[in-house]
Amino acid sequence: MLTICENNVAKIEAICREFNNDKGELINVLHQAQHTFGYLPEEVQEIIALNLNTSLAHVYGVVSFYSFFTMIPKGDHPINICMGTACYVRGAEKVLDEFKKLLNIQVGQTTADEKFSLSSLRCVGACGLAPVVLVGDKVYGRVTLDGVQEILDEYKS
Amino acid sequence: MDTINITIDNKNFQVPKGSSILDAAKSVGINIPTLCYMHLHDLNTTHKPTGCRICVVEVEGRKNLVPACATECLPGMVIKNQTVRVLNSRKTVLELILSDHPADCLTCPKNGDCDLQSMAQKMGIRHLHYQGEQSTYIKDRSPAIKRDMDKCIGCRRCLTMCNEVQTVGALSAINRGFMSVMAPPFQMNLEDSVCTYCGQCVAVCPTAALTEIDHTAKVIRLLADPTKTVVVQTAPAVRAALGEEFGYAPGTLVTGKMTAALKDLGFDYVFDTDFAADLTIMEEGTELLDRLTRHLNGDPTVKLPLLTSCCPGWVNFFEHQFPDMKDIPSTARSPQQMFGAIAKTYFAEKINVKREDMIVVSVMPCLAKKYECNRDEFKTDGNPDVDYVLSTRELARLIKQASIDFDSLDPAEFDHPMGESSGASVIFGTTGGVIEAAVRTAYEVFTKKKLHKVDFEQLRGMEWIRESTVDFDGTPIKIGIAHGLGNARKLLQDIRDGKSHYHAIEIMACPGGCIGGGGQPLHHGDSNILLARQKALYSEDKSKVIRKSHENPSIIKLYDEFLGKPMSVKAHHLLHTHYFDKSNHVEITKE
Known part of the structure; x- marks a missing residue:
């Protein structure tokens, strides 16, 4: 059976209360919960379903529909590669492939040591620096294929 | 009623204002094909996700085709249902659906009873122009229902039944685009979900994405085994629907032909679940009177209302969703399980057959019964009281496989002693029937007076939630009835909130009761069929000489020879049960 500590239950209850335990606010509740926990594991979805008085199937249906929601925990250093138009034409896909190769994971996954996770996003508004990579909140501009290893090395220790 | 003028295919019509193009066309005899759409008239349920786009029509002045099911008629609207553009669109849509559907019709369990297959036939599909990726999923087998999502066409009817009508919430649409599929949360198996096995998803599934677990092959093997004594019981609702599988009009009673067919199939004893329904009334009725008397004497610990417990889908529902109230339902086992328990003790002794050499097969309108007979509490040393459950549809298949000409069968009688039943037991198969049967017996036991009129019309009907007060010679007994689990939920919520004023409540999981069960011949959304089946059961009740359970001579004899009296220690051991918290x-x- 899944377990969750009462501290985390209290956090979820507070989020649901913020939205009046209204099942129509499910997406907002999920956003907040993901912001709090970094991801949406099964037990978190169960507690949300209970508090919003809706079925677990419904909650999971919404979580699995939107690509923004994830059930996989993010790494200590979440990596985001911008796939917006400007970055894309300046080789973002190749940069992404290099990250996939070096980390041996796909987009949406986290490395086994939970250090890095890989996602893509659309335009961070820094097209002049294309292609752009974010690690946590830090922005790297004009990233080259050789630069990928250098970026990872910064976080290796 | 306000009407508006519209034109369909160059003909002028007056149609009700506010109606959809589909309904308007239907009202003037024009048929627009549909696939995902479903309308259960008497159950106030309409499902129109506009997902399949089979029902598209042209509307003059609009660039795009519109779905007829979800587009409202406007005054002066000019609709075209038969243009080349419309017909080509429908065909293309259908071919695209078929391009992601296995083409194994010949060996498919829904062969001949599949909405997709008949649509392909109707549209004259002879060629598939589109070949692409096919979605594949893991097959999921639960004790009652099989999920083969490779065959899902995304109509979402199952979601409407599971979430809106039944409010069970076992299924939802997960993922998106090509990967989208109807599944329990986290793609867990149905068995691990809150599914009650009511089978209403199976009953409306247009294809073989959702089907019953088929036990016909196992039963055929057992019938051929000379070391086994095979006993069969048939539930009341089966006789009112089985005929439909052989071309009879809905509501045709085929009790005698069904019994004859079962004998031809080689069952050693053909008995009636109705016998056990009478037994249920003896036990459940006694329990009701016991609780009632204690309540009237001011005992504050007594739990009321008493909830009926014959329906295994309903039992699963409260075990999952209202476990805090699991001490309110009657402890009486369902008729199916009472039958099994008595067959493998009392009757086995009588005919001198060892328990392990006796096989009890049930024919049920229900899929949850397949799960129920597998529950551990209904087994003795691992041997189940009921071995296999066949749905009404499976029995029809068995009869067809055995090349029995159903139409020419001479009616036969049930065997004795477990084939004898009262009229009260026959109406167990419809919403309102169990409580009416209980009232007939409880009234006479409570008041010690004879009932002059056994028909309690006020308890009958098809309304979702009904209530009535029955006068027990000066003591008003308040009765509630709900069918469909969504309505059961409303009554349960009232009890939980302390707002319920009933003494007894009858609950059946399926719309209409067992006549609308998940194992019955498919009604394809025509609720008139349910009404016809209901009428048939009341007519069989009326035709019986004995119409009260406590007057069934075989039941009287069973208590004399074996059980003692209702709720005796032996009766408790064999005929009562307990419930579990499955909220998990x-x-x-x-x-």
Whole structure:
């Protein structure tokens, strides 16, 4: 059976209360919960379903529909590669492939040591620096294929 | 009623204002094909997700085709249902659906009873122009229902039944685009979900994405085994629907032909679940009177209302969703399980057959019964009281496989002693029937007076939630009735909130009761069929000489020879049960 500590239950209850335990606010509740926990594991979805008085199937249906929601925990250093138009034409896909190769994971996954996770996003508004990579909140501009290893090395220790 | 003028295919019509193009066309005899759409008239349920786009029509002045099911008629609207553009669109849409559907019709369990297959036939599809990726999923087998999502066409009818009508919430649409599929949360197996096995998803599934677990092959093998004594019981609702599988009009009673067919198939004893329904009334009725008398004497610990417990889908529902109330339902087992328990003790002794050499097969309108007979509490040393459950549809298949000409069968009688039943037991198959049967017996036992009129019309009907007060010679007994689990939920919520004023409540999981069960011949959304089946059961009740359970001579004899009296220690052991908390929520820990 899944377990969750009462501290985390209290956090979820507070989020649901913020939205009046209204099942129509499910997406907002999920956003907040993901912001709090970094991801949406099964037990978190169960507690949300209970508090919003809706079925677990419904909650999971919404979580699995939107690509923004994830059930996989993010790494200590979440990596985001911008796939917006400007970055894309300046080789973002190749940069992404290099990250996939070096980390041996796909987009949406986290490395086994939970250090890095890989996602893509659309335009961070820094097209002049294309292609752009974010690690946590830090922005790297004009990233080259050789630069990928250098970026990872910064976080290796 | 306000009407408006519209034109369909160059003909002028007056149609009700506010109606959809589909309904308007239907009202003037024009047929627009549909696939995902479903309308259960008497059950106030309409499902129109506009997902399949088979029902598209042209509307003059609009660039795009519109779905007829979800587009409202406007005054002066000019609709075209037969243009080349419309017909080509429908065909293309259908071919695209078929391009992601296995083409194994010949060996498919829904062969001949599949909405997709008949649509392909109707549209004259002879060629598939589109070949692409096919979605494949893991097959999921639960004790009652099989999920083969490779065959899902995304109509979402199952979601409407599971979430809106039944409010069970076992299924939802997960993922998106090509990967989208109807599934339990986290793609867990149905068995691990809150599914009650009511089978209403199976009953409306247009294809073989959702089907019953088929036990016909196992039963055929057992019938051929000379070391086994095979006993069969048939539930009341089966006789009112089985005929439909052989071309009879809905509501044709085929009790005698069904019995004859079962004998031809080689069952050693053909008995009636109705016998056990009478037994249920003896036990459940006694329990009701016991609780009632204690309540009237001012005992504050007594739990009321008493909830009926014959329906295994309903039992699963409260075990999952209202476990805090599991001491309110009657402890009486369902008729199916009472039958099995008595067959493998009392009757087995009578005919001198060992328990392990006796096989009990049930024919049920229900899929949850397949699960129920597998519950551990209904087994003795691992041997189940009921071995296999066949749905009404499976029995029809068995009869067809055996090349029995159903039409020419001479009616036969049930065997004795477990084939004898009262009229009260026959109406167990419809919403309102169990409580009416209980009232007939409880009234006479409570008041010690004879009932002059056994028909309690006020308890009958098809309304979702009904209530009535029956006068027990000066004591008003308040009765509630709900069918469909969504309505059961409303009554349960009232009890939980302390707002319920009933003494007894009858609940059946399926719309209409067992006549609309998940194992019945498919009604394809025509609720008139349910009404016809209901009428048939009341007519069989009326035709019986004995119409009260406690007057069934075989039941009287069973108590005399074997059980003692209702709720005796032996009766408790064999005929009563207990319930479990299956809410299975995540465990909350300190750290």
